[in-house]
Amino acid sequence: MVGITVDNRLRRLDLNLLVTLDALLSELNVTRAALRLHYSQPSVSVQLAKLRDIFDDPLLLPGPRGMRPTQRAEQLREPLREALDALERAVAPARPFDPLAAAHTWKLAATDYAESTIVLPALQGLRTSAPGSRLAVVEMAPPRFEKQAEQGDIDIAFHTTIEAPEGLRRRILFAERYVLIGRAGHPRLKRRPTLAQFCKLEHVIVSPDGGGFRGVTDEVLGEAGLSRRVTLSVPHFLFLIAAVAQTDLVAMAPYRLVRGNAALTIVEAPVSVRGYEMCMLWHERAHRDPAHQWLREHIVASVG
Known part of the structure; x- marks a missing residue:
């Protein structure tokens, strides 16, 4: 026609x-x-x-x-x-993911804490199981990572469960608790300090927003009418550990971050500070992708 x-x-x-x-x-x-x-x-x-x-x-x-x-x-x-x-x-049905033959580039959004406690334990297994793939760890930006996941700019983000956005799928990886740390051989940490001794020690804290001198420990102490001496505020946990290991400063730190560190003394704190759950976050668009599923399961197995 x-x-x-x-x-x-x-x-x-x-x-x-x-x-x-x-x-x-x-x-x-x-x-x-x-x-x-x-x-x-x-x-x-x-x-x-x-x-x-x-x-x-x-x-x-x-x-x-x-x-x-x-x-x-x-x-x-x-x-x-x-x-x-x-x-x-x-x-056609999605093909089973073969990590040995894969050439993926995965992008993970993580803080320095998540890099050490989640990404690092998974790294060697990733290199062995998926040698042709690449891994990019990008800076964690909580206000943006939901949009980044939606647009495919990141595959997975790691964050505390309580602060995770509702629009993303999640899986809890582990529960974290706080311990008191000081350098190896610290004279004030030969045994668990009393609450009064704890408050007199010089403390370093992580302030993600920069320059803060109060954290969750100070909130708990404040409810009891107490306060501690916070003399150093840093933006990253890795600097906190280095500062504690080389001075007489002490810190309340996540246990998974410091366990097994021979440069540190680790004791239970005389104040009970609520811990948190770490979770893995991803967008619905990647939920059923075989490669993404494999990566998620590998990470879960690595931090178990």
Whole structure:
């Protein structure tokens, strides 16, 4: 039909007609095309008539050995096969993820605490299991990481459960608690200090926002009408550990971050400070991706 627009032609097509056309162009024979498609010969003939009407072209003409394609049909053959191949790939079931053959680049958003307690324990296993993949650890930006996950800029973020945004999927990785730390051989930490002794020690705290001299420990002490001497405020836990290891400063620190550190003395604090849960966060868009599922399970197994 002359004058049919591309849009109207597409509206009149359905996938079955395109599959039939592909079979006809391959077999150049209605009977063989019907056998290939598991259709009856009359059904294929009816579909061929619809295709001729839609494309305003005979498409297949009688020949000495079956049928021969028109010039229009020859023009359709390759793009049609490419389109159907792409569609088959698109609707095919997701292939199982093979980490040994993968060449992914994963992006994880983490603080220095999460880098040490989550990413680092998972790192060697990632290099062994998925040697062709790469890992980028990016700065944790809580106000932005929900949008970053939605846009695919990050794959996973690590954050405390209580502060995690509701719009992301989550999985709790572990519960963390606070302990009192000082340098190895610290004269005031040969045994657990009393509450009064604890308050007289010089403390260092992490202030993520920068420059703060109060934390959760101070809130607990304040409820009891007490206070401690906080003489150093730093932005990162790793600097806190270095400062404690090289001075007589002490700190309340997450246990997983300091356990096994021979440069430190670790004791139970005389004040009970509520700990927190660390969780893994990701967007719904990646939830069913086999590679993403594998990465999540690897991280869970690594921090167990």
